[in-house]
Every structure is written in C-alpha cells, then in structure tokens.
Amino acid sequence: MTRPAASSPYATTQAAGRAALRRTLLDTASALLERHGPESLTMRRIAVDAGCSTSVLYTMFGGKAGIAEALWREGFDRLSGALAQAAGPDPLERLAAMGRAYRANALANRSYYAVMFQRPIPGFEPSPEAYEASLQPLRALADTVAECIRAGVFRAEDPTHIAGVLWAATHGAVSLELAGYEGAVDAEHRFDDLIAAAAAWFMTPDRHPSAP
Amino acid sequence: MTRPAASSPYATTQAAGRAALRRTLLDTASALLERHGPESLTMRRIAVDAGCSTSVLYTMFGGKAGIAEALWREGFDRLSGALAQAAGPDPLERLAAMGRAYRANALANRSYYAVMFQRPIPGFEPSPEAYEASLQPLRALADTVAECIRAGVFRAEDPTHIAGVLWAATHGAVSLELAGYEGAVDAEHRFDDLIAAAAAWFMTPDRHPSAP
DNA sequence: TTAGATGGATAACGATGTCATAGCATGGCT
DNA sequence: AGCCATGCTATGACATCGTTATCCATCTAA
Numbered sequence: 028m029t030r031p032a033a034s035s036p037y038a039t040t041q042a043a044g045r046a047a048l049r050r051t052l053l054d055t056a057s058a059l060l061e062r063h064g065p066e067s068l069t070m071r072r073i074a075v076d077a078g079c080s081t082s083v084l085y086t087m088f089g090g091k092a093g094i095a096e097a098l099w100r101e102g103f104d105r106l107s108g109a110l111a112q113a114a115g116p117d118p119l120e121r122l123a124a125m126g127r128a129y130r131a132n133a134l135a136n137r138s139y140y141a142v143m144f145q146r147p148i149p150g151f152e153p154s155p156e157a158y159e160a161s162l163q164p165l166r167a168l169a170d171t172v173a174e175c176i177r178a179g180v181f182r183a184e185d186p187t188h189i190a191g192v193l194w195a196a197t198h199g200a201v202s203l204e205l206a207g208y209e210g211a212v213d214a215e216h217r218f219d220d221l222i223a224a225a226a227a228w229f230m231t232p233d234r235h236p237s238a239p
Numbered sequence: 240m241t242r243p244a245a246s247s248p249y250a251t252t253q254a255a256g257r258a259a260l261r262r263t264l265l266d267t268a269s270a271l272l273e274r275h276g277p278e279s280l281t282m283r284r285i286a287v288d289a290g291c292s293t294s295v296l297y298t299m300f301g302g303k304a305g306i307a308e309a310l311w312r313e314g315f316d317r318l319s320g321a322l323a324q325a326a327g328p329d330p331l332e333r334l335a336a337m338g339r340a341y342r343a344n345a346l347a348n349r350s351y352y353a354v355m356f357q358r359p360i361p362g363f364e365p366s367p368e369a370y371e372a373s374l375q376p377l378r379a380l381a382d383t384v385a386e387c388i389r390a391g392v393f394r395a396e397d398p399t400h401i402a403g404v405l406w407a408a409t410h411g412a413v414s415l416e417l418a419g420y421e422g423a424v425d426a427e428h429r430f431d432d433l434i435a436a437a438a439a440w441f442m443t444p445d446r447h448p449s450a451p
Numbered sequence: 452t453t454a455g456a457t458g459g460a461t462a463a464c465g466a467t468g469t470c471a472t473a474g475c476a477t478g479g480c481t
Numbered sequence: 482a483g484c485c486a487t488g489c490t491a492t493g494a495c496a497t498c499g500t501t502a503t504c505c506a507t508c509t510a511a
Contacts, residue, residue, distance in 0.1 A: 066362065069466085079491090080491045080492075081468085082489080083489085083491095090468075091469090141358070144357075145356075145357040145358050146359055149278055149468095150468090162420075185424075187424055191429045192412075192433045194411075194415065194420075195411040195415050196411055196433055196436075198411045199406075199414065200411065202414055203406065206356060207370070208373070208374075212403035213400075217403045220404050220440070221407050221408055223440065224408075224436050224440030224441075225433060225436045227440060228432070228436030282498080283497085291460090292460045294458080294501090295459065295460095297500075298459085303498095303500090
C-alpha cells in the first residue's frame with residue numbers, strides 16, 4: 028500500500044473531503060429523521076435525498092447501524108451543548124437551568140431523543156466508545172453537583188450518584204411526557220415537582236425548602 | 240350473512256375456540272419476544288412456531304401492529320398484577336412495595352417493558368382504548384397515594400399528580416437501568432434514593448424523614 | 452346430497468438491508 | 482505519452498420482511 032504520510036497536505040485535504048461528505052450524508056439523514064420520523068430513515072431514501080448510491084453509505088458508515096450510531100452521538104452532542112449553555116448566578120440555579128435545558132432539548136429534538144433512549148432502529152446497539160461519549164452529560168451534571176456540595180447546598184455525597192439520581196428524575200419525567208402517558212397531570216408541573224423533589228433530597232438541612 | 244344468535248351454543252363454543260386460538264398465538268409471540276427479543280418478532284416466525292399460516296395472524300390481529308398492541312396490553316396487565324400484589328402494614332409501606340414491584344416486574348419482563356415504553360416494533364402506535372387501559376397502574380398508584388393522604392402521611396394534594404410524579408421517578412430510574420446508562424452508580428441505590436426523594440417531597444412536615 | 456360460504460394455505464408483490472460485481476476515474480510507472 | 486494498478490461508486494441481485502390476492506378444503510344449511 029502506497030499510503031502517504033498521515034499528515035501530508037494531500038492526506039489532509041482528502042480527509043477533509045471525506046469528512047465533508049460524511050457531514051453532508053449525516054445532515055440529510057438528520058433532516059429525514061426530524062421531518063419524517065425514524066420510520067423514513069431508509070438507506071435508499073438517504074441515498075436518493077443525498078444524490079448518491081447506497082454503496083457510499085456502506086463504505087462510510089458500515090451499514091444502517093453505523094448511521095444510527097452517528098445520529099445517536101449527534102443527539103448526545105446536542106444534549107451536551109444544551110446543558111453547557113445553562114447558566115445561573117449560583118450552582119443550584121445552574122443545576123435547575125440544566126434540568127430545564129434537558130427538557131427543552133428533548134422536546135425540541137424528539138426524534139433524536141427517540142434514537143437515544145428508545146430503540147427505533149432495528150439492529151442498532153451503541154458501541155462501547157459511543158456509550159462512553161454518551162456519559163458526557165452525566166459528567167457535566169456531576170460537576171455542577173460537586174459545586175453545589177462545595178457551596179454547602181448539597182450534602183457531601185458522591186456527586187456522580189447524586190447526578191445519576193437527578194438524571195433519572197429528569198429522564199423519567201421527560202420520557203413519560205414524550206410518550207404521552209399524561210394521565211390527568213400537567214407534564215410541566217410534574218417535571219418541576221420531581222426535579223425539585225430530587226434536588227431537595229440531597230440538600231443540607233438548613234437549605235432544605237419547606238414544602239409549599 | 241347467516242349468523243346465528245349471539246348467545247347460541249354454537250356461537251359460544253366458536254367464540255371460545257377463537258379465544259383459545261388467539262391465546263395460543265399470543266403465547267408463541269410472547270415466547271418469541273422474551274426468548275429472542277423484539278427483533279425476532281416476525282409474522283412468518285410466529286406462524287411457523289405456532290404451526291399455522293400467516294393469514295390467521297392477519298384475520299385475528301389485523302397485522303403486526305395488532306399483535307404489538309396485544310403484547311402491549313399484556314405487558315401492562317402484568318405490571319398491574321405485580322402492583323396489585325404489593326402489600327404492607329400501612330399505606331406508605333404499600334407504596335414502597337409498589338415501587339419495588341414495578342422495578343422487579345420491569346427487570347423480569349425486559350422485552351415487555353421495551354414494547355411498552357420503547358417502540359421497537361415499527362408502525363405500532365397504541366390505540367386510544369389500549370392507552371386508556373395502560374393508565375390502570377397509574378390509578379392503582381393514585382389510590383394508594385390517596386390512602387397515604389388520608390393517613391396524614393402525605394400532604395393533601397391531587398393524588399393523581401403525586402402518583403404521576405412517583406411514576407415518573409420510578410420509570411426514570413428503571414429506564415436508565417434497563418438502557419444500561421449506569422455511569423459509575425449502582426442502579427438499585429439510585430432507584431431507592433430517587434423513590435425516597437420523590438416520596439419525601441410530598442410528606443407532611445412531621446413525617447418528613449431526616450436525611451440519612 | 453348438494454350449493455354456498457367460511458376460513459386457512461400458498462404464493463406473489465412491494466419494500467427493505469446488504470453485498471457482489473463491474474465500471475470508472477485518478478494517480479503513478481515505464 | 483501510454484498503460485496499469487488502485488480505490489471508489491453505481492448497478493443489480495439476494496434474502497427477508499409485512500401484506501394480500503387467489504385458490505382450495507371443509508363444513509353448515511337446505
């Protein structure tokens with residue numbers, strides 16, 4: 028194999044071209060996913076919309092599972108970005124903003140949320156690396172939790188554990204809301220209550236809010 | 240149409256036979272679902288395993304979505320049954336037992352849980368009646384919550400709302416556990432903590448547990 | 452006993468994921 | 482300059498899926 032040095036200008040532009048192609052294909056797949064739902068995410072349809080043949084999809088992504096994984100990562104990237112933009116004057120406010128950002132992101136990217144937490148694409152199981160990358164939002168949450176502990180708002184427990192509980196609360200409320208299992212309750216009210224409950228559970232006694 | 244009176248012995252036995260057939264087909268579909276996952280739930284495969292043709296499945300269930308809906312209802316029936324068996328000396332203990340039963344049922348029926356809350360079967364959307372039936376577990380939860388309110392353990396809020404929050408908490412923790420988003424946390428610990436947090440949130444001040 | 456109907460088996464149709472083959476361009480060598 | 486090797490892509494085929502049209506057996510009703 029006469030392969031040039033990895034950092035040669037030639038290899039660089041070639042890699043850039045491939046990355047651009049990949050980006051374009053993912054964009055059309057993403058548009059398909061968001062506009063017509065996971066059902067319409069078909070190899071042939073992606074190829075037609077992108078203006079190429081299905082072979083390209085297989086050489087670039089290895090198959091439909093590869094595309095699903097790429098979209099999966101993109102969904103978690105969007106989630107991480109949404110969480111990173113959450114701001115507030117103190118750690119607890121920031122944590123609350125992250126919760127609201129989680130819900131807003133899920134509602135604004137329903138199809139992505141489905142790819143991430145439901146499994147609408149048959150035969151797709153995230154790879155270990157993708158799974159590892161998906162824990163980034165949890166780490167962001169844990170960092171803010173740690174700040175809350177340092178600020179004396181939360182008890183000194185394992186921040187990752189607390190973040191996991193908060194994530195489970197957020198995810199549960201959002202998941203039920205997206206699935207439509209409303210019962211008679213207001214989804215937003217349920218969300219706010221559950222998040223407040225989970226946060227209050229870890230607060231130090233003097234910070235603990237009195238029940239409304 | 241020469242259809243006999245609805246209550247004739249002929250019609251009765253015929254209906255019984257049809258019900259038995261339907262039960263058998265659902266059992267094979269259920270076995271397939273639990274043993275080989277939702278991917279293997281194929282019209283042809285069900286027909287082969289049951290020893291019949293695919294036509295029967297279409298005349299009896301109308302299509303794959305019909306089978307999915309039947310399994311969906313069965314999943315919620317199992318959940319309702321598990322919740323109904325939860326017992327305890329007082330309402331709060333009963334509520335805690337229901338939470339544990341929910342998790343145990345989900346872990347013991349992962350494939351059913353997937354059918355209920357993920358959407359692994361393309362083109363299946365629960366009908367309004369099936370959706371209505373799926374709210375039974377929520378009602379059972381709300382009943383026990385109402386008992387807790389009467390017992391003075393919970394504040395006097397809308398029992399359905401409280402039940403919804405508890406359900407979201409339970410579902411969130413179980414959902415993350417089944418999806419494998421563990422991070423570094425122990426799933427059972429996370430579950431217990433979140434349920435305790437959600438329950439404590441609604442307790443009257445004098446019943447409120449001090450943080451451990 | 453026979454006409455009619457009911458329901459299940461067979462096979463076909465369109466669509467899907469996947470892959471083998473072949474065409475084609477590009478780049479390097481003589 | 483001409484020719485070959487190499488990698489990429491388009492085409493078409495294959496297996497499988499959900500679904501349905503057609504045909505045939507069986508069974509009831511007269």
